[in-house]
Amino acid sequence: MRRRPEAIQPIELAGPPPRQGAILDVRDLSVEYLLESGTVLAVDNVSFAVDPGEFLAVVGESGCGKSTMLFAIARLLSPPAEIIGGSVAFNGRDLVGLTESALTAIRWKDLSVVMQSAMNALNPVKSIGSQFKDAMRAHGVASNGEIAHRSAEVLRMVGIDPIHLKSYPHQLSGGMRQRSMIAMALLFTPELVIMDEPTSALDVVAQRSLMVQIKDLQQQFGFAVIFVTHDMSLVSHFSDNLMVMYAGQVAEYGPTRHLFDAPSHPYTVGLMDAFPSIRGPRRALSGIPGRPPDLARLPQGCRFSPRCPKVMDRCRTDQPPLYRVDGTDVRCLLFDDGAVDGQGSNA
Numbered sequence: 001m002r003r004r005p006e007a008i009q010p011i012e013l014a015g016p017p018p019r020q021g022a023i024l025d026v027r028d029l030s031v032e033y034l035l036e037s038g039t040v041l042a043v044d045n046v047s048f049a050v051d052p053g054e055f056l057a058v059v060g061e062s063g064c065g066k067s068t069m070l071f072a073i074a075r076l077l078s079p080p081a082e083i084i085g086g087s088v089a090f091n092g093r094d095l096v097g098l099t100e101s102a103l104t105a106i107r108w109k110d111l112s113v114v115m116q117s118a119m120n121a122l123n124p125v126k127s128i129g130s131q132f133k134d135a136m137r138a139h140g141v142a143s144n145g146e147i148a149h150r151s152a153e154v155l156r157m158v159g160i161d162p163i164h165l166k167s168y169p170h171q172l173s174g175g176m177r178q179r180s181m182i183a184m185a186l187l188f189t190p191e192l193v194i195m196d197e198p199t200s201a202l203d204v205v206a207q208r209s210l211m212v213q214i215k216d217l218q219q220q221f222g223f224a225v226i227f228v229t230h231d232m233s234l235v236s237h238f239s240d241n242l243m244v245m246y247a248g249q250v251a252e253y254g255p256t257r258h259l260f261d262a263p264s265h266p267y268t269v270g271l272m273d274a275f276p277s278i279r280g281p282r283r284a285l286s287g288i289p290g291r292p293p294d295l296a297r298l299p300q301g302c303r304f305s306p307r308c309p310k311v312m313d314r315c316r317t318d319q320p321p322l323y324r325v326d327g328t329d330v331r332c333l334l335f336d337d338g339a340v341d342g343q344g345s346n347a
């Protein structure tokens with residue numbers, strides 16, 4: 001599992017190197033929930049970048065901070081959550097400092113968001129067409145003809161007959177509601193679409209067909225996607241880069257193919273072991289004994305140490321920084337120059 005030591009550099013302080021031409025550059029993003037019982041750091045110094053047209057998948061067990069991170073990027077967090085540090089540069093502009101009106105101009109138009117449950121995101125008492133109209137009017141499209149034309153066009157793009165512009169959300173199937181949300185997210189052909197488990201409420205067949213459609217649309221229109229999922233099969237088929245999160249932090253981040261072929265972090269190794277083969281049956285994340293820690297009561301040292309098959313003594317006291325390992329970022333002391341082979345219990 002370990003790679004050549006000369007390819008390894010600790011990069012904790014500098015973060016990943018800047019990527020020229022990236023449309024999104026997230027640096028040291030940290031988000032806290034301020035609770036009566038204390039604070040919970042749900043997103044801890046996360047850094048990554050997304051290129052135009054890139055498909056970035058984000059995986060990690062429930063409660064590891066995926067949705068909080070996406071909401072922070074889209075500046076949709078509400079109390080008790082708060083961004084406490086870092087920057088989110090979208091086309092060179094830091095979204096973290098922007099006013100609500102400046103954000104409204106960007107959201108939907110340049111950056112749109114599709115959340116897990118379209119039933120919650122869509123207004124139940126308005127027809128699909130009227131919700132599309134509201135979104136377009138909010139961005140200055142006044143012509144009824146243009147609104148009708150574009151609304152029908154985006155609905156057709158996701159495989160729904162425009163007759164359903166007259167339908168209310170409850171009159172549509174779960175799959176059609178998710179497709180309608182995706183159509184709404186594409187009203188203005190944004191540069192980045194953020195999707196938080198957009199297919200998880202659907203059955204396997206509907207999931208796969210929606211995924212194929214998302215990928216087709218992405219290739220056709222060239223927008224970038226950040227896609228949170230629990231499904232490693234979707235990740236392997238559709239993403240360019242993969243971020244594995246664990247307990248609010250990046251555990252491993254790099255090219256998807258690389259992480260599948262040669263995972264470095266013991267947690268990623270566990271995820272890949274739980275996923276039989278790229279062409280094998282679809283499976284959700286599973287197979288790693290134990291549970292992630294409560295973010296309010298983190299273990300000392302490495303957050304994965306209570307579950308790690310490679311745990312070393314120092315893992316229980318030292319917090320691992322990120323190391324650059326052959327083009328991937330890995331948060332594991334096995335990649336520290338000072339780590340001794342054979343010290344781990346299974347190494």
Ligand SMILES: Nc1ncnc2c1ncn2[C@@H]1O[C@H](COP(=O)(O)OP(=O)(O)OP(=O)(O)O)[C@@H](O)[C@H]1O
Nearest residue numbers: 033035040042061062063064065066067068069295
């Ligand atoms: N409304 C809230 N109030 C307080 N703490 C919260 C709240 N929502 C989330 N958290 C904290 O933030 C952590 C991350 O939650 P988040 O919803 O971002 O995880 P997730 O990775 O999206 O999980 P899932 O896969 O279940 O959607 C949780 O473990 C919890 O400690």
Ligand code: SF4
Nearest residue numbers: 302305308315332333
């Ligand atoms: S730092 Fe130690 S406990 Fe943490 S993942 Fe690496 S080997 Fe396992």
Ligand SMILES: [Mg+2]
Nearest residue numbers: 066067068196
């Ligand atoms: Mg979530």
